Amino acid sequence: MVLVPRDTPGVTVLRPLSVFGYDDAPHGHMEVLLENVRVPVENILLGEGRGFEIAQGRLGPGRIHHCMRSIGAAERALERMVDRLSTRVAFGKPLSEQSIWHERIADSRCMIDQARMLTMHAAHRMDTVGNKGARQEIAMIKVVAPNVSCQVVDWAIQAHGAAGVSQDTWLAEMYAHQRTVRLGRTARFRASGDNRRMTDIDKGTSARLPTPHGEFTMTAYFDRSTGIEHLALHCGDVAGEAVLVRVHSECLTGDIFGSLRCDCGPQLQLALARIAALGRGLVIYMRGHEGRGIGIEQKLRAYNLQDQGMDTVEANLALGHPADSRRFEAAAQILQDLGVRSVCLMSNNPLKVLALQAQGIAIVQREPHEIDANPENAAYLGTKRDKLGHFLRG
Secondary structure, three states, X not given: OEOOOOOOOOEEEEEEEOEOOEOOOOOOEEEEEEOOOOOOHHHEOOOOOOHHHHHHHHHHHXXXXXXXHHHHHHHHHHHHHHHHHHHOEEOOEXXXXXXXXXXXXXXXXXXXXXXXXXXXXXXXHHHHHHHHHOHHHHHHHHHHHHHHHHXXXXXXXXXXXXXXXXXXXXXXXXXXXXXXXXXXXXXXXHHHOOOHHHHOEEEEEEEEEEEOOEEEEEEEEEEOOOOEEEEEEEEOOOOEOOEEEEEXXXXXXXXXXXXXXXXXXXXXXXHHHHHHHHOOEEEEEEOOOHHHHOOHHHHHHHHHHHHOXXXXXXXXXXXXXOOOOOOOHHHHHHHHHOOEOEEEEEOOOHHHHHHHHHOOOEEEEEEOOOOOOOOOOHHHHHHHHHOOOOOOXX
């Protein structure tokens, strides 16, 4: 996380952005263009790789704050709904006498009170065990509160008819705000909740694996959510703190056939050598990550596009894929299953650091894991540095 003063050369605010058509200028969200912006290294907050830590420290209490506001919005909407139902007549009788509205009012009261109690429980957990210990409760209320508010406000809009979506009431704007709050709920639940229920990792067989670097134990893990088998190669007692770890994405071309187009194979061998020399650590081999998650067939097509002049990111995008579609929930669960409490991560990829931290993995240090470039992969490594943010030499 880096501080960039507004008047830094190269920073241009292009325009304010509306949200669901509502203009919050001069506040709210802006489209900002950054062109060759440079700030002193002292502008990095806390240090390299700690931006997610800062964000989580702020967002834990911030999410509770948003949830309380959502519950307050639902209370106001319910009050407005009841007032409207008692005065609006349809088909010869007040809406308040129609049974469907009795049901909706009762449901609203139950939902709001349930959300309030869950919010209070999350706040209590934050006070007693801290933000990290309460991350599951924080994640749940971040899902529940905006969902409840959206539903109650929606019913209030229905009670008002066309007036509910006009500027004559605040209901439409309130709904837009609460629907915006819902946007990040699934991702945040994944980041903060009980991920063991999401990845369904089953531990399989372990066997001794002698290698040129030393002897390892290989353990298979089956991810029932994807049907993919992953592997853990561990050496020494890995239960505990500050374990040397490499989370390695499967690369058939580099790991098996020694392709010079990437640095994957040498990185894998270097990781095994470093762990064996230390006598303690593990490599998690993430299968299903071929070509940053696109598979071997699509990876070969990407190779052809790269030979025609595209870089590795442009090729993936041209084939209709994200630049990087890998996920690391299974890696986090494997670490937890092996009793790893914190890691020294061998990686040049800042997004991998963030992805593991998002799954609750404590990273005490990022260990640089750089391989010398060759004529075949120099451009590829440059793209990883310049477009994907990898910590690599220029």
